[in-house]
Each structure stands twice: as structure tokens, then as C-alpha cells.
Amino acid sequence: MTAPTPGRIPSHRSEERPWSQRQRGGTREDRMMDRVITRIPPRLADLDVGVTSATARAMERALEAIVRTDQSAGAEAPALARFMIRNESIASSRIEHVSASGADLARALVGSRANASARSMVAASRALHEMLLAAGRAGALTIDDLQNAHRLLMQDDDSLGDREWAGRVREEQNWIGGSDHSPRGALFVPPPPDLIDRLLVDLEAFLARDDLPVLLQATIAHGQFESIHPFTDGNGRIGRALIAGILQRRGVTRNAAVPVASGLYALREQYFAALGAYREGDLGPLVDVLCRSAEAAATEARVSFERLREMPDAWHEEIPGRGGSALARLLGILFAHPTFTVDEAREALGASTAALYPAVETLESAGILREVTGRKRERIWVVADVVDELEDLDRRVAIRAGGAAHT
Numbered sequence: 001m002t003a004p005t006p007g008r009i010p011s012h013r014s015e016e017r018p019w020s021q022r023q024r025g026g027t028r029e030d031r032m033m034d035r036v037i038t039r040i041p042p043r044l045a046d047l048d049v050g051v052t053s054a055t056a057r058a059m060e061r062a063l064e065a066i067v068r069t070d071q072s073a074g075a076e077a078p079a080l081a082r083f084m085i086r087n088e089s090i091a092s093s094r095i096e097h098v099s100a101s102g103a104d105l106a107r108a109l110v111g112s113r114a115n116a117s118a119r120s121m122v123a124a125s126r127a128l129h130e131m132l133l134a135a136g137r138a139g140a141l142t143i144d145d146l147q148n149a150h151r152l153l154m155q156d157d158d159s160l161g162d163r164e165w166a167g168r169v170r171e172e173q174n175w176i177g178g179s180d181h182s183p184r185g186a187l188f189v190p191p192p193p194d195l196i197d198r199l200l201v202d203l204e205a206f207l208a209r210d211d212l213p214v215l216l217q218a219t220i221a222h223g224q225f226e227s228i229h230p231f232t233d234g235n236g237r238i239g240r241a242l243i244a245g246i247l248q249r250r251g252v253t254r255n256a257a258v259p260v261a262s263g264l265y266a267l268r269e270q271y272f273a274a275l276g277a278y279r280e281g282d283l284g285p286l287v288d289v290l291c292r293s294a295e296a297a298a299t300e301a302r303v304s305f306e307r308l309r310e311m312p313d314a315w316h317e318e319i320p321g322r323g324g325s326a327l328a329r330l331l332g333i334l335f336a337h338p339t340f341t342v343d344e345a346r347e348a349l350g351a352s353t354a355a356l357y358p359a360v361e362t363l364e365s366a367g368i369l370r371e372v373t374g375r376k377r378e379r380i381w382v383v384a385d386v387v388d389e390l391e392d393l394d395r396r397v398a399i400r401a402g403g404a405a406h407t
């Protein structure tokens with residue numbers, strides 16, 4: 001066997017397939033199209049992969065930053081993990097042009113009325129969380145895990161066609177870019193549906209390997225999943241969640257997910273170009289973008305961890321409450337419940353509504369809580385310091401990764 005070329009894997013091969021529209025639409029060129037050139041990624045299960053010394057150093061720096069951040073989570077790890085999963089899923093959704101206001105996101109988080117984008121973001125968070133839990137429990141990432149995450153992501157999607165395919169591998173040809181009615185002018189045409197199962201089996205075998213550097217495995221697995229594009233929708237969000245799942249399976253993260261997607265969102269043009277380079281067999285750009293994003297996210301997340309864990313003491317100093325009072329007890333749960341309704345707070349504390357409303361009003365007047373619905377009924381509050389810090393985390397990650405700051 002010849003030694004691998006550093007930073008290279010076999011490029012995707014091209015395969016021509018018949019094409020015909022299932023539903024008439026688009027231009028005459030769309031309707032007349034009868035052939036399509038698909039791209040088939042290489043098999044990975046036994047692939048020998050090498051990297052350049054510069055790439056190895058970049059992966060080592062990023063991995064060290066991730067480990068330090070995960071270890072710094074400490075006793076607050078469960079709450080910090082939820083905060084990071086929230087930021088990761090929001091950024092990953094934004095890459096797909098799925099966004100929502102803070103108020104809509106808050107409504108979706110507490111199960112109140114919210115728009116489709118906000119519900120989609122919350123679904124992405126659930127999907128990522130479930131994948132991380134599955135990887136941690138079983139020490140493996142399987143096709144079933146990917147399909148289960150996709151089911152959680154898409155089961156409440158407003159698009160009936162996509163909801164029907166939640167958790168199921170596609171059975172039709174899809175494509176990226178170009179016309180809405182045919183693969184004419186597409187930027188990329190994934191493998192035909194009859195090849196998906198065997199490609200996913202190969203990917204599962206690759207995910208079980210422990211002989212590769214973790215971030216190299218995560219990069220290749222992510223690029224491969226995006227190329228296979230096995231679902232009708234949601235491939236990008238599941239593919240980016242896969243990165244976090246690999247870090248969890250390999251024992252790099254145990255306490256808190258690192259919001260890598262925040263960096264990828266800041267570098268999204270380079271990120272999309274790097275996925276294109278991966279399909280031509282060049283690993284370098286995608287490894288570079290992933291390492292820059294991971295190192296920036298880990299470094300800035302560590303700063304946020306310190307700020308977040310200092311907040312409860314600052315709240316208690318600002319609003320001293322009598323021990324056992326509704327105000328003191330509400331202050332005690334804010335870190336774990338940064339978005340809540342009065343009904344949720346009442347259930348968590350076992351306090352009466354009459355006692356809670358004055359406590360909420362006191363904290364709102366002090367700027368600790370922020371009401372986000374602007375309504376008199378079904379009101380939702382967020383913990384202002386937590387929400388502001390998580391938004392600032394996104395901004396700092398974007399700057400450190402080298403992309404444009406979020407607006």
C-alpha cells in the first residue's frame with residue numbers, strides 16, 4: 001500500500017443517471033432535462049489518511065482548547081451544557097437561513113406559540129442534545145442515531161412533505177443550488193438514492209474508528225455526511241451536530257458541547273467553499289475552517305463559563321431576599337431556568353402565583369429579568385444577563401474565528 005498524500009483523499013467520482021420530473025414545473029429547460037451528473041464520495045471505512053505538519057499543529061491547538069473548556073465546566077456543567085447546545089443549534093440553523101427573534105425563540109423554548117423558524121431552532125437543539133446523549137451512553141455513533149436525531153429535528157416541521165420523511169432516508173434524487181424544479185445548474189448533486197444505504201454503512205464504520213486524530217475524523221465525517229445528503233431536509237444541521245457527537249464519543253468533551261457552528265456561521269463562505277474542496281479530495285480547507293471555528297468557540301466559551309457562573313452571586317448581592325421567600329427562591333432557580341413563565345416558576349418552586357408576581361416584578365425592575373412577549377397574558381421572561389452573554393459569545397467567536405461579527 002502506498003503512503004497517503006497528506007491532506008488528500010480520493011475525489012468524488014461522477015456518475016450520470018436518468019432524470020425526469022415527478023411534478024411538472026419550471027422552465028422548458030427544467031422540463032426537458034433527462035440526464036443528471038451525480039457525485040459519489042469515496043469509501044472511508046479503511047481509508048488511510050495523512051495530514052501536513054501545519055494541519056497537525058492546528059488540530060492540536062484546537063483540541064487542547066476544547067479539552068480545557070470542557071474541563072472548566074465544573075459543577076455547573078449541566079446548565080452550561082444547555083447554554084452551549086442552545087448557541088450551537090441557533091448558529092447551525094442560521095447557516096441554513098433559519099432565524100428567529102429572541103421573543104419567538106423564548107416562546108418556542110417554553111412551548112408557547114412561536115413561528116416556524118423558532119420551533120425549528122428548538123428542534124435542532126433537541127436533536128443535538130439527543131445525539132450527544134446517545135454518543136455518551138453507548139460510546140458509538142450509528143445510522144440509527146443519525147436518523148433519530150433527524151426525526152427529532154423534522155417531526156414538527158411545517159412542511160408536510162419533509163415532516164413525512166422525518167428520520168427516513170430519502171428515496172428521490174436531491175440537489176444543492178440551481179433550479180427549484182430540476183438539478184439544472186445545481187452546485188452539487190449528491191449520490192442517487194439507491195447508493196445511500198451502503199454509503200451510510202461505510203460512514204458508520206468510519207465513525208467507529210479510533211486510529212485517526214479526533215478533529216480529522218470529525219472533519220472527514222462531516223464532509224462525507226454533507227456529500228451523501230441522505231435526508232430530504234435538515235442535512236446541514238444534522239451534519240454539524242455530528243461533529244459534536246464525535247467529540248463526545250472520543251471522550252474529548254464530557255461536560256459541555258463547544259458551539260463550533262458559531263464559528264462556521266462567521267466563516268460560512270469559506271465553509272461552503274471548503275465543502276466543495278472536500279469533494280475534490282482536498283481536506284485542507286475544511287480542516288482549517290473547522291479548527292479555526294472550534295478553537296475560537298472553545299476559547300470564548302471558557303470566558304462565558306466564568307461570567308455565567310458568577311451571575312447568581314451578583315444577583316443575590318443586588319437583590320437580597322429573605323431566606324425561604326419567593327424572591328430568594330426564584331433567584332435560586334434562574335441559572336437553571338433562564339427562560340420561564342410564571343406557571344413554570346410556580347411549578348418549580350411550589351409557590352403561589354400571588355407570591356411570585358411581586359418577586360418577578362422586583363427582578364424585572366432591577367433589570368435581572370426581561371419580559372419578551374409584550375403581552376398581558378402568557379407572558380415569558382428571560383434572564384437578561386444570560387441571554388446577553390450568550391449573544392455576546394456568538395459575537396466574540398465570530399471575531400476570533402476571523403469572520404464578520406454578528407449583527
